[in-house]
Amino acid sequence: MTDVVLDDDGVARSIEEVRELRVVPPLWCAGQDPNGQPCRQRMRVKALHSTLKSPHFAGGHIGGCDHGSHRSEDRPGDVGHLHPVATGTAGWRVVVGEDAPTTGPDGRRRPDDQVAGTTTRRYVPGPTTAGNAGTGRRHLESVLQAAIAGALPPTMTLPGGQPLPASETVVSASDGRDSRFAARDFIVWGAVTVTRRVGSEGATMLLLGDRAQRFGVLIPADLRPRFALARDDEFVGRHAAVLGSRRGAADRPYIAPRDAGHVTFLPSVQVRPPKP
Known part of the structure; x- marks a missing residue:
C-alpha cells in the first residue's frame, strides 16, 4: 500500500490531491527497491467515490519496493470473525518504523480475502460505527506532503498517543520553537x-527554516550512513519532517530521531536497510 504516487511530471500527489482533480492523470509508484531502483509501476485509484471505504492507491510493485507493503501485524484469536469499523477519515494515525514482510507466517500474501487465515483480523464497515469519525493510517511521508499543501486533517494520533488537534502535533519549524512543545513528542x-557536521563521529545537524526561526534535526552518526546521500549538502532544498521530543536550549531547539523511520524527506531520500 502506498500513500503517495507520482504523475507524468514526477510530482508527488497524495490521495487527497487526486480527489480534487477533475480528471485522474496516469499515476506511477513513487517507491524504490533497496538498491535505489525506482519502481514506477502503474498505479490506479480505488474507491474514489465510495461511501463505504476510503479511497486509496493500488497497483503492482517491483521486488523489494518500499511502497509495496507497510506494517500489518497479525492479531491472534480472530479467525472467522468480522470486526465493524468506522468509515470516516476525520483524523490520521501516524505510522512510523520499518516495513513488515509482505507475507504472513504461512507464506500467504496478506490480506487474502479468498482464503481464511488463522490469525488475521478482517474489518468491514458496520452500521454501529457509521456515526463515528474514522482514523486513516498515514506514513510520515504523507504527513509531510499534507503539511506542505496545507491539507492536514483536523486531528492526528502519534504512535502510542491519543488524538490531538493537528495544530498541536504537526508544526512548522518556527512554531516548534514554542515552549509548549518542550516536554512531549510532536512532528x-x-x-x-x-x-x-556535529562532533568528530559524523553526526549531521539539518537546520529547517530561515535564519531567525531555525529548528534543528540531528541525524546521529549511527543513522547517517542509512541515508543514501554522499554529501550533507544534498539535504539542502528538501523538505523534512521528523518525529520526536525537543532537545537543546530554548534558542537552539532540535529533535534527534530515534530511528531512520522517524524522519522523512521530499524529494525522497533512499533509506538503506540496517546492517545485520
Missing part, C-alpha cells in the same frame, strides 16, 4: 536550509 517540518 516538526520545514525546508532544510543549512547542514552542519
